[in-house]
Amino acid sequence: MSKKALLTGAYFMNGDIACAEGAIAAGCRFFAGYPITPATEIAEHLSERMPEFGGIYIQMEDEIASIAAVIGASYAGLKAMTATSGPGFSLMQENIGLAVMTETPCVIVDIMRGGPSTGQPTLPGQQDVMQAKWGSHGDYGIIALAPSSVQEMFDLTVEAFALSEIYRLPVLLMGDEVVGHMWEKVVIPPAAQIKIVNRKKPHQTPDKYAPFMPDDDLVPPMACFGEGYHFHATGLTHNEQGLPKTQSSEVQSKLVRRLCDKINMNADKIIRYEEVLLGDADVVVVAYGIVARAALSAVRKAREAGIKAGLLRLVTLWPFPESRVARATEHAKAVVVPEMNCGQMVREVERVAKTVPVSSLSKLGEDPHTPKEILEVIKRCA
Amino acid sequence: MVEEVMHPFMKYLRSEMIPHIWCPGCGNGIVLNCFVHALDELQKDLDKLVVVSGIGCIGRTAGYVNADSFHTTHGRAVAFGTGVKLANPELEVVVISGDGDLFAIGGNHFIHAARRNIGLKVICANNFNYGMTGGQQGPTTPLEAFTTTTPYGNIEHPFNLVHLAAASGAAYVARWTTLHVRRLTMSIKKMLQKEGFCFIEVISPCPEIFARRNKMRTPLEVMEWYKRASVVENFSDPSKAEISPQRLVVGEFVDVEKVSYEKLLHEKISQINEKAVNW
Numbered sequence: 163m164s165k166k167a168l169l170t171g172a173y174f175m176n177g178d179i180a181c182a183e184g185a186i187a188a189g190c191r192f193f194a195g196y197p198i199t200p201a202t203e204i205a206e207h208l209s210e211r212m213p214e215f216g217g218i219y220i221q222m223e224d225e226i227a228s229i230a231a232v233i234g235a236s237y238a239g240l241k242a243m244t245a246t247s248g249p250g251f252s253l254m255q256e257n258i259g260l261a262v263m264t265e266t267p268c269v270i271v272d273i274m275r276g277g278p279s280t281g282q283p284t285l286p287g288q289q290d291v292m293q294a295k296w297g298s299h300g301d302y303g304i305i306a307l308a309p310s311s312v313q314e315m316f317d318l319t320v321e322a323f324a325l326s327e328i329y330r331l332p333v334l335l336m337g338d339e340v341v342g343h344m345w346e347k348v349v350i351p352p353a354a355q356i357k358i359v360n361r362k363k364p365h366q367t368p369d370k371y372a373p374f375m376p377d378d379d380l381v382p383p384m385a386c387f388g389e390g391y392h393f394h395a396t397g398l399t400h401n402e403q404g405l406p407k408t409q410s411s412e413v414q415s416k417l418v419r420r421l422c423d424k425i426n427m428n429a430d431k432i433i434r435y436e437e438v439l440l441g442d443a444d445v446v447v448v449a450y451g452i453v454a455r456a457a458l459s460a461v462r463k464a465r466e467a468g469i470k471a472g473l474l475r476l477v478t479l480w481p482f483p484e485s486r487v488a489r490a491t492e493h494a495k496a497v498v499v500p501e502m503n504c505g506q507m508v509r510e511v512e513r514v515a516k517t518v519p520v521s522s523l524s525k526l527g528e529d530p531h532t533p534k535e536i537l538e539v540i541k542r543c544a
Numbered sequence: 545m546v547e548e549v550m551h552p553f554m555k556y557l558r559s560e561m562i563p564h565i566w567c568p569g570c571g572n573g574i575v576l577n578c579f580v581h582a583l584d585e586l587q588k589d590l591d592k593l594v595v596v597s598g599i600g601c602i603g604r605t606a607g608y609v610n611a612d613s614f615h616t617t618h619g620r621a622v623a624f625g626t627g628v629k630l631a632n633p634e635l636e637v638v639v640i641s642g643d644g645d646l647f648a649i650g651g652n653h654f655i656h657a658a659r660r661n662i663g664l665k666v667i668c669a670n671n672f673n674y675g676m677t678g679g680q681q682g683p684t685t686p687l688e689a690f691t692t693t694t695p696y697g698n699i700e701h702p703f704n705l706v707h708l709a710a711a712s713g714a715a716y717v718a719r720w721t722t723l724h725v726r727r728l729t730m731s732i733k734k735m736l737q738k739e740g741f742c743f744i745e746v747i748s749p750c751p752e753i754f755a756r757r758n759k760m761r762t763p764l765e766v767m768e769w770y771k772r773a774s775v776v777e778n779f780s781d782p783s784k785a786e787i788s789p790q791r792l793v794v795g796e797f798v799d800v801e802k803v804s805y806e807k808l809l810h811e812k813i814s815q816i817n818e819k820a821v822n823w
Contacts, residue, residue, distance in 0.1 A: 192631055213813045218630045220809075223656040227623035230616065230653075234596075234627025237614060238635065242627070260617045387612040387628060388635050390591045394558070394607050396615035405561060406607065406615075 167215040170352045177315040177341040178203035178245075180348045181271055182211065184319030185243050187356050190269070191217040192235035192242035194228040196250060199283040200339040201273040204245040225250035229257040233266045237395070239386035241323055245271035248290055249280060251297070258332055259298030262421060264395045265330035265374070265382065267361055269322045272334060273342040274451075274502075276527060286339035286530055288451055288502040292509075294334045295480045301418055303425025305432060306334040306480040308450040312346035318477070324359040325432060329424055330381050336479060338502065340452040340530055368392065374417075375402040380424035425481050434477040435486055439465065443472030445540050446494045448487065448511050450476040452530045453500050460536035469544040482510045491515035496543035498523055500531045519543075556580045556590070558610050565604055567675075569763025571722035571748030572602045575669050578725055579640065580609075582732035594628055594637045596621045598645035601676045602669040602748075605640045619650030622657045625664045633663070633806045636736065643670040644682040647703055651683070658712035661740040662805040667732070668705060668743070671750035679753035686787065690757045705745045707782040710798045715740035717798035719785060721747040721770040724794060731796065740804040747792065 168187050175183070182204045185193070193212060195205040205221065212219040218235070222228040228244040235242040246254065251272045261268055276282030277289045290297075294306040305325050307318045315337060322333040362383040364371045373393040376382045382402075385391035398406040399414045407413040425432065438458060440446065445464070449457035454475040464471035474490045476483060491497050491511070497520040499508035505522035512520045523539050525531050557580070566572045583593070590611045597606035599618035606613040616624045625637045639646075646654050646668050657664055673691050674680040680693040684705065688697040709717045716738050720728040728746060735742040749755060749766035760766050770792065777785070778795040785793040 192627065194627060213816045216813055216817075218809070220626070220630060222623065222626070223652050226620065227626070227653050227656070230620040230623035231627030231630070233616075234614075234624040234629075235631035236627075238594075238628045238631035240631045242631070256617055257620065260620075264614075387594045388592055388632055392590065392610055392612055394613045394615070396607065397617055398615065403560070405558075 168350065168353055168356070170350050173348050173350065174345060175312065175348050176203065176343055176345045177309070177312045177337060178273065178343065179207045180312045180315040181245070181319045181335065181337070182207040183350060184316040185269065185323070186211060186217070187316070187350065188241065188320045188323035189358055189360075190241045190243050190323060192232065192240040193218070193244065194220050194222050194231035194235070194242070195244050195246065196222055196225050196228050198247045198250050200275055200342045201245045201247050201271060203342070204271060225253040226257060229254045229261070229270065232268045233257065233261050233264065236266045236268045237387055239388070241267070241327070243269040243271065245273065247273050247275050247283070248277045248287070251290055251293065255293070255297040259300060259302065260397045261332040262298065262302040262304070263397050265384070266332065267326040267330050267384070268332050269319065269326055270332050270334050271319070271337065273337045273339060275339050282527065284339065285528065286452065286502055288338055288453070288506070291336055291479055291503070292506045294336055301422060303331070303422045304334065304480050305329065305331065305425065305478070306336050308336050308476060308479050309341050310451055310454045310475065311341065312344055313348050315341055316348050316350065320356055324357050327359045327361045328381070329428065330361065330384060331425070336451070338451045364391065372402045373404040374400060376420060376424070380420050380427065429481040432478060432481060433483045433486070435483055436475040436477060437490065438473040438475070440472035440474060440490050442470050444470040444495045445498060445543050446472050446474060446491050446496075447498045447500065447536065447540065448474045448476065448507070449500050450479060450507065453502060456531045456533045457500055457536050459533035460540060463533060463537050464540045464544070467541070469540060471540050471544070476507070479507065484514050487511055487514045491518050494518050496521065498536065498539050498543060500525070500536050500539075502526065502530055553580050553584065556583055556610055557608055561607050564608060566601060567752040569749060569751040570601065571671065571746070571750070572605065572669055574722040574725060575602065575640070575667065575746050575748060576605055576608060578729040579667065579732055581729045582736060585729070586733055586736055588636065588736065592635055594635050596625045596628070596637060596639045598641040598650060599676070600642035600645045600674070602640060602642045603645060619645055619648070620653065621645065622650060622653040622664060622666065626657055626662055629663055630806055630809065633810070637664050639664055639666045641668060643668055643672065643684040643705070644674045647705065647708070648683040655708070655712040658709055658714045658741045658743070660805040661713055661715060661802050663740055665735050666741070666743045668745050669748040670705060670745050671748045671754055673750060673754040675750045675753045679757065691754065704783065704785060706785050706797050709743040710782040713741070714743045714798060715800055715802040716742035717782065718743075718796045719745040719747065719794050721774060721792065721794060722749060723767055723770040723774065739807070740802045747787065
């Protein structure tokens with residue numbers, strides 16, 4: 163017997179390793195990557211674990227190759243993942259577009275460090291969250307998740323695979339250096355409690371199969387290489403048969419709008435968030451990633467001081483939970499958005515919370531915000 | 545009623561994609577023809593064939609072959625193919641792309657795939673320039689050649705592709721021109737039966753965009769150059785395999801037995817799992 167893929171039990175591990183184990187639990191059997199701080203431990207761990215149950219680990223020559231190989235492996239039928247940090251995430255952008263255009267289920271992990279450029283390899287950042295939405299050229303829908311704990315590095319990696327298989331697109335797990343490197347307790351549940359989702363297979367025979375003909379949910383069933391369907395996929399604008407139609411405004415409009423709509427129209431099913439003490443909150447803190455942990459502490463301390471503060475923690479960054487943010491902020495007096503960047507998601511909050519003053523609490527270059535730093539702003543706003 | 549006559553090789557092509565986009569006199573059709581002949585002569589199982597291309601004129605080949613096929617971003621066909629081959633080693637993964645795609649933007653992937661000796665079969669149609677974008681200088685453009693971006697003559701040294709492939713570790717390396725249809729077809733057949741990373745360079749005419757700027761006014765003149773200058777020097781030193789107006793060295797340069805990456809990987813996986821039993 164080979165070693166088990168799913169290691170049900172309680173462990174003390176870091177976020178990168180939890181992410182790797184989450185991938186394994188979700189059924190990922192292909193990892194291609196390139197070393198980069200602070201995501202390297204994901205690759206190291208998978209290089210050891212994957213062969214134990216017949217999975218494939220390969221270190222590619224760069225991040226462009228890594229995501230290209232991931233797309234290839236996914237089309238050959240395996241659940242596939244790559245992991246990187248800012249510089250590698252930048253290199254991957256063109257092929258993230260290819261994965262979107264060819265509707266390739268796959269997971270891309272970005273353990274964010276300080277940027278731009280080589281920046282601060284060992285320190286946390288949240289500077290890539292807008293890049294997650296807008297990084298590749300052209301219009302498209304995307305899903306990005308932001309874990310706040312080591313447990314969520316496991317759970318949301320499982321979730322990322324499920325979403326990628328349901329909606330046929332790359333799902334981005336936007337961790338930060340702290341959740342990547344922090345050690346915490348992780349519970350890996352038994353198999354029955356892990357949501358495993360596999361892509362829809364074609365319900366037509368090969369001669370009737372059109373690889374990009376969507377069902378009612380706007381997602382086309384997916385044949386894989388070697389199954390006898392003889393289909394073509396291309397990054398060019400293509401019709402439902404998968405064949406290039408680069409001169410047709412009708413084909414372009416239909417395709418690109420569907421790529422956006424399959425996410426927008428299913429946003430309610432995709433979006434996840436956590437709300438704490440929002441019911442009567444005068445001051446609403448909107449936070450994500452490790453910063454949300456400090457924000458939670460700050461909100462509790464504010465309540466102790468008699469200030470009606472509440473927290474909306476974004477688990478799904480993209481699609482942006484517009485209606486939830488609107489509802490959470492409509493009766494508030496002030497909104498605070500602490501982020502480890504110059505103020506990125508705050509723009510989305512401002513766009514939605516039209517009637518309330520929104521403050522950005524930007525922090526760069528060192529540790530994440532302390533509860534005290536967030537509490538001070540809450541007090542100022544209250 | 546007149547009975548509709550179908551070309552015997554039509555089953556290898558996607559009829560809805562024909563006619564192709566290539567210019568009159570272009571060599572890409574000959575490359576595709578030789579590839580299809582090789583498939584037919586080997587009676588290859590089309591269900592297990594994956595054709596991958598990058599961007600460029602020859603990059604459209606993936607769309608023309610009636611097998612599973614994928615048209616990647618520029619330069620990434622080899623890296624994409626690596627993922628396919630590792631995920632399902634049963635598949636025959638053939639990369640058909642151009643000199644700019646494989647050796648400029650995709651050069652890094654090519655040398656590393658050859659180094660790993662992953663079982664990809666790569667055919668490069670080398671037309672010495674970027675045809676699709678209108679004839680710019682590329683990594684194989686000869687010295688002093690005129691292109692739309694070397695209007696005063698090219699001052700960059702070109703890659704010798706067979707030397708590069710051999711030095712990077714390919715198990716099979718050959719070069720032919722589109723004049724050598726029989727030898728090229730045999731080479732493709734040989735490659736499709738070999739283990740490991742295999743590479744065939746096909747010197748291919750680009751009469752419309754490249755040749756007419758370089759003193760070869762018609763497609764026939766390009767073929768006459770191939771005929772006049774080609775010398776078959778099998779297993780000669782690939783570093784000396786020159787391409788010049790006077791001398792065009794073609795042939796097979798490397799044909800060695802070498803265990804492929806995917807085989808080593810799966811052997812390693814088996815060993816690890818046997819060890820796990822002993823624990």
